[in-house]
Amino acid sequence: MLIPTLRQLQFLVALGDTGSFSRAAEACHVTQPTLSAGIKELEELLGVKLAEREARGARLTHAGELAVQRASALLNDAHALVQAVQSAGALLTGPFHLGAIPTIAPFVLPQAVQALKSAYPKLRLYLHEDKTGRLIDQLRSRTLDAALIALPWEAQGIETEILFDDEFVFAAPAGHPLAKKNGLAPEDLSGEDLLLLEDGHCLRDHALSICQMRTGEREGQVAATSLGTLVNMVAGGLGVSLLPKLAVDHGLSVGSEVAVRDFVRPVIGRQIGIAWRSGSPREADARKIGEVVKTALADH
Secondary structure: HHHHHHHHHHHHHHHHOOOOOHHHHHOOOOHHHHHHHHHHHHHHHOOOOOOEEEEEEEEHHHHHHHHHHHHHHHHHHHHHHHHHHHOOOOOEEEEEEEEOOOOOHHHHHHHHHHHHHHHOOOOOEEEEEEHHHHHHHHOOOOOEEEEEEEEEEOOOOOEEEEEEEEEEEEEEEEEHHHHHHOOHHHHOOOOOOOOEEEOHHHHHHHHHHHHOOOOOOOEEEEEEEHHHHHHHHHHOOEEEEEEEEEHOOOOOOOOOEEEEEEEOOOOOEEEEEEEEEEEOOOHHHHHHHHHHHHHHOOOO
């Protein structure tokens, strides 16, 4: 009797988690045709329809929902077997896939990776940088073991732990009046052209909430794709912005014509945390990595 492959089951679980063939393919790091072919092969093997394509994604059939439940359990067992054999009970050994969002990765990973390599020489760390939503999809599809993200972020089947707070600081072109103001507060940004990251970056939403603004309200006409681009836009006189102190402390604005100021009362822009899939056999590893990250940043 032919039985499904773990890869086919992984495709199906990713489809069930994301509700989309394209997002499931991204989570599994394959092309959409490859994932679609894998699902079709699985359907032919089982002799039943598992998913229906719809205008806005995909919907599992009743048989598909049952298959996802069983497939998730099998994949959990398979991952647990691999980890148990590779590590033989030791913490942080063997391969570990760690994700991080772009507004965290460059400022956290260099110190954290160095500390992890020193403390856990048998760990083989694979790093992945992406936006939060896609990292969550990859956690669910088991292509990631853990991810460094900005909190709060609620996602079904995902657990998180807060590591530390990250403040916002004010950034403006050199010579801007607010760069010299005493007692700077978020309310002082009213009426300014506020430059933000493009849609999809959680840091954008955090900045908007601090300024008590809705998307599109009193924003400039341009948005940045990265923090580096955002700094260049500020330096070019296109507006003012809020930058995470974590990034500024690691040299984000060095060498640019940008004035950076703390607010008179610290403004917590976000919390940095680590996330993992509920029930993951690598939860202890994820928590330990979070601990190492927290210590590495505190010592910086």
